[in-house]
Amino acid sequence: MTERSEPIDLLQGTLDLLILKALALGPNHGLGIARRIEQISRGTFNVKPGSLFPALHRLEQDGWLAAEWGESENNRRAKYYQLTASGRRQLRAKSEHWQRVALAMGRALRAT
Amino acid sequence: MTERSEPIDLLQGTLDLLILKALALGPNHGLGIARRIEQISRGTFNVKPGSLFPALHRLEQDGWLAAEWGESENNRRAKYYQLTASGRRQLRAKSEHWQRVALAMGRALRAT
DNA sequence: CACGTCCTATCGAATATCTATAGGAAAGCA
DNA sequence: TGCTTTCCTATAGATATTCGATAGGACGTG
Numbered sequence A, B: 001m002t003e004r005s006e007p008i009d010l011l012q013g014t015l016d017l018l019i020l021k022a023l024a025l026g027p028n029h030g031l032g033i034a035r036r037i038e039q040i041s042r043g044t045f046n047v048k049p050g051s052l053f054p055a056l057h058r059l060e061q062d063g064w065l066a067a068e069w070g071e072s073e074n075n076r077r078a079k080y081y082q083l084t085a086s087g088r089r090q091l092r093a094k095s096e097h098w099q100r101v102a103l104a105m106g107r108a109l110r111a112t
Numbered sequence C: 001c002a003c004g005t006c007c008t009a010t011c012g013a014a015t016a017t018c019t020a021t022a023g024g025a026a027a028g029c030a
Numbered sequence D: 001t002g003c004t005t006t007c008c009t010a011t012a013g014a015t016a017t018t019c020g021a022t023a024g025g026a027c028g029t030g
Helices: A015-024 A030-040 A049-061 A085-110 B015-024 B030-040 B049-061 B085-110
Strands: A065-071 A077-083 B065-071 B077-083
Touching: A015 A030, A015 A049, A015 A077, A015 A085, A015 B085, A030 A049, A030 A077, A030 B085, A049 A065, A077 A085, A085 B015, A085 B030, A085 B085, B015 B030, B015 B049, B015 B077, B015 B085, B030 B049, B030 B077, B049 B065, B077 B085
Parallel strands: none
Antiparallel strands: A065 A077, B065 B077
């Protein structure tokens, strides 16, 4: 098993990046994306439906995701999302933005 | 000089932590806190007055800061803030929370 | 005096996330 | 069959935080 501590709330502004990253690992449907985010963050991030679906619709609206209806692995009606080319660019951009923020925060918190 | 690139917007939820950290380096007034945040983040974070003052009032309201009027180094009327004991605890708690987020984000973004 | 700078302050808008709630459809079970 | 649970999507309302714009008082300088 992996070590695991309590899930924590998202930092506002990171959900889009996490969704894009989750989909970069392969197309998936809504709840599957949430599960994948939980998995790659080692249980740290727990994305709730009320946050997830508005975000998915927003990202689709922006042209970063494309969606089509299909069937889940459990025979449920599910909307499958995948990254568009524009979405892959966004993933790169948002990743770099995150790196800059994390680097600056790290420096700031270590300041004496 | 230090390397420096464009300032970027704050991630929502990090301003309180940055203010607490800035004041852990010594008491200061509002604009002085903003300058110190810019300095310890190497010019990455540029806190605007419209964000700063509501945050200061909020933190004071929560009992994490104590304020008193004084004179700035330029003979201006300035309100000096310092951390309370409770504020120091908050700084520790928020720092740890940030570390957990940053660690989980790093892992998630490196996932394959 | 006129002007720029420093410092504090507030309002309105925009944005994102959470909680709570809902419903349909498939699966499991008595 | 009938009942319950699980899976998947969806929305409304509440909350919180930051930004942009704007304001005004006080000091220093030319």
